[in-house]
Amino acid sequence: MYTRNVRPGIGSSVKKLAGAKCYLHCSGVFSSWCTEKMDMSADDLQAIAVNWLKSLEVASSTGDTTSFVNHFLPGGWLRGAFLLLSKYTN
Amino acid sequence: MRSYYYPSTLIKPHVLLDFLCFSWKFRTLSGQESIRAYLSEHVDDKSRFEHASPRNFKVDSDTVNVPSQFRLPGSRSTEGIQGAFTFSITHPAAYGRGFFRLVQDVDGTWKALTLFTNMQDLVGYEEASASQCDLHEDRKMTWKDDLDQKFRAIEADPIVLIGM
Numbered sequence: 001m002y003t004r005n006v007r008p009g010i011g012s013s014v015k016k017l018a019g020a021k022c023y024l025h026c027s028g029v030f031s032s033w034c035t036e037k038m039d040m041s042a043d044d045l046q047a048i049a050v051n052w053l054k055s056l057e058v059a060s061s062t063g064d065t066t067s068f069v070n071h072f073l074p075g076g077w078l079r080g081a082f083l084l085l086s087k088y089t090n
Numbered sequence: 091m092r093s094y095y096y097p098s099t100l101i102k103p104h105v106l107l108d109f110l111c112f113s114w115k116f117r118t119l120s121g122q123e124s125i126r127a128y129l130s131e132h133v134d135d136k137s138r139f140e141h142a143s144p145r146n147f148k149v150d151s152d153t154v155n156v157p158s159q160f161r162l163p164g165s166r167s168t169e170g171i172q173g174a175f176t177f178s179i180t181h182p183a184a185y186g187r188g189f190f191r192l193v194q195d196v197d198g199t200w201k202a203l204t205l206f207t208n209m210q211d212l213v214g215y216e217e218a219s220a221s222q223c224d225l226h227e228d229r230k231m232t233w234k235d236d237l238d239q240k241f242r243a244i245e246a247d248p249i250v251l252i253g254m
Contacts, residue, residue: 045157073201
């Protein structure tokens, strides 16, 4: 399996990412940037890909467009991550 | 303020790039709403998505694009998973190949950052793999070696001899 070390973006509330270790960054000041590092074996990668495609298959078999589209990243999160990253790395 | 706007213009999340699977056009769609609207358009009294009815999704482990990790542009460590897959569609009956890039959302669920779907072959009209190798399939030699051999054969048995 793989490990993830995350320093999540922290606003008014802290959302703990699933399966992640959370840290507070700096003394008394919440960090507003996150880094993720995943070390996965080929089997892990294969399993994740297979599971995602299986889920896509189920969504396709129902003919429900919404279920299919829900397999895409919802708007905002990625952009938010990049916003936070760039704010502290530029 | 620059840092607030630069990243959002650098990368557009959740993109569907479709070559001929859902219509006879090449389409690039960004955003769940535009993807949903496009796939919901009606074709022959069915939604475009139901009409194409993609199915049989399988990881394409035979290519160089087996699932692997990738780093997002502009990020030093954020990573996702990318890989190729095969599938088929009903209307028209065809085989497809595609490519996905997955990242985790805030809940840790893997979601598609980009999804590429490409119609590869119409069922019953598959391109023969032998024809892709042209005449050199059995020769096992490079183009240069093939040309050299051809010139040597011509010079060894000339059709016309020009004397000075």
